[in-house]
Amino acid sequence: MQTPLTAISEEQILKLLDEPRTFEQGFRFLMEQYQERLYWHVRRLVGGHEDANDVLQNCFIKVYRSIRDFEKKSKLYTWLYRIATNEAITFLNQKKRLAASSIDDEERHLANQLKAEAYIDGEELQQRLLMALELLPEKQRLVFNMRYFDELSYQEMSDVLGTSTGALKASFHHAVKKVEAFIRGD
Amino acid sequence: MKEKDHIREELEGLSPLLAGIKEKGLQPPRAPEAYFQSLPDDVLRRIRAEEGLVREESPKARAGWRESLWRPVEFLMQHRYAAGLAGAAALVAVGLYLFWPDNPEATPQPAAMASLSREEIAEYITTNIELFDIGLLVEASGPGVDEAPNPDLFQGVGDEELNRYLEQYLEETSLDELEDLL
Structure with missing residues (x-):
């Protein structure tokens, strides 16, 4: 499993995300840090790579827009995992795969x-x-x-x-x- | 005890078969090569593209468009151009006053001119202001261009109309022309 070139802690990522100047850098670190774990979680839920890619990209876009709402009451990964899970469930419901x-x-x-x-x-x-x-x-x-x-x-x-x-x-x-x-x- | 150990114990109790499969290590399906290297860029590209679309449609963006339109006007409102601007505005106002169809003191108009709308007359004056005798216009306006224009001149002319004509005039008049009016 591939890991980011530079290991960076959750606190460091959140600190970067707090500053408008470093926001994008922080967001990039966030993606690099958690993308693989989230990808495999999503992929196991939705099946193929293309669907998993769509869901994961939507998930990260949602995170980008709502990271300021993250209240730090849970771990960042738990929050990301929840968003990814919800995105995957929404995707599955839309496709009505489970109904079939x-x-x-x-x-x-x-x-x-x-x-x-x-x-x-x-x-x-x-x-x-x-x-x-x-x-x-x-x-x-x-x-x-x-x-x-x-x-x-x-x-x-x-x-x-x-x-x-x-x-x-x-x-x-x-x-x-x-x-x-x-x-x-x- | 780590969560991993809890899970192993739980699984061994529930299903030794599944515990064994997990213990052997699962071969996960593969992601396309270099997928994780390019994903952050792909996501950021999508975000920028979507934000670009939103920015074009947002009310804030429309305000920005108006701001950009007003920027040259603000530039002209600087001290060095303000007097020229006031003079130009006064001239436009005088022109409107003299040629306004409803004005009882307006110069008698030929039949062809009577059929023109206010907008057409205003447009004609502002685009052809150089054809008018500035001296006469200034004289007709009463006070000099460096004094406050006679408020009576603006009776019947709304602020919005004046602003519109002024804006249009400024758009069509070069800085050199404005300076010449000084």
């Missing part, structure tokens, strides 16, 4: 297809995992991604999604069970 694919409709078909394969290697397991995620309901997929891939604590997830930590735990557990069942072809 529900776990009930497609799981059986894909699972049967996968059952026919005799041997599952590591790469295939990953493939199945990603396929299973595609079929999860939006909220469960989001929670699974945040916990499994981005390794956020339940509290951080709660800050982003505005859902109680208890509900998030339940959602993650359900998602894990569904993904496992899909991979096993149950």
Whole structure:
């Protein structure tokens, strides 16, 4: 994973963003610092690169226009993550992708297809995992991604999604069970 | 304990299979080459382009356009040009007074001229002011050009009209011409 040439702290970025003279430099550092983490988060949610690129660019444009509203009550990354998540959800809703694919409709078909394969290697397991995620309901997929891939604590997830930590735990557990069942072809 | 460890424990309890996949390390899909190098520039380019469009349409921008129009006028309002400007304004006002169709003291007009609108007359005077006998205009205006013009001269002529004619006159008159009027 590529990192910015010069590591710069959140405080330094915010300081640069506070001054009109250094605002653009600060914004550039912000993008360089967080773009990859946000990209993979968005990409896991929306699927392909082109869509992820659109969503991420929209996300950064929103950040550029509203960074002065950032109240520093949470970490900068949590705030950015929330914006990126909302952008991705808006994008998905607009495209009605989830409406076209529900776990009930497609799981059986894909699972049967996968059952026919005799041997599952590591790469295939990953493939199945990603396929299973595609079929999860939006909220469960989001929670699974945040916990499994981005390794956020339940509290951080709660800050982003505005859902109680208890509900998030339940959602993650359900998602894990569904993904496992899909991979096993149950 | 780090969050990573919490997650591993949680996953091992829920699904050893998923914990194992995660432990082996996932091969993420790839982003296009040099994508992350160019993304900040792409975003900034889009922001500038969108801001450029907004700036063109914003009320602030329209005010800016007016400001730029008034900049030469402000320049002419400096002390060195102010007297000339006042004289020119007085001449335009006198011209309007003398040739205003409603003015009972106005010079009798030929039939062709009577059919002209106020705007056409005003435009004619301002564009052809050099054709008029300045001496006569000054004499007709009563006080000299360096004194305050007779307020009666402006009866029936609104401030807006005067400002409009003055503005138009200034736009069409070079600095040299204004200085010549001094």
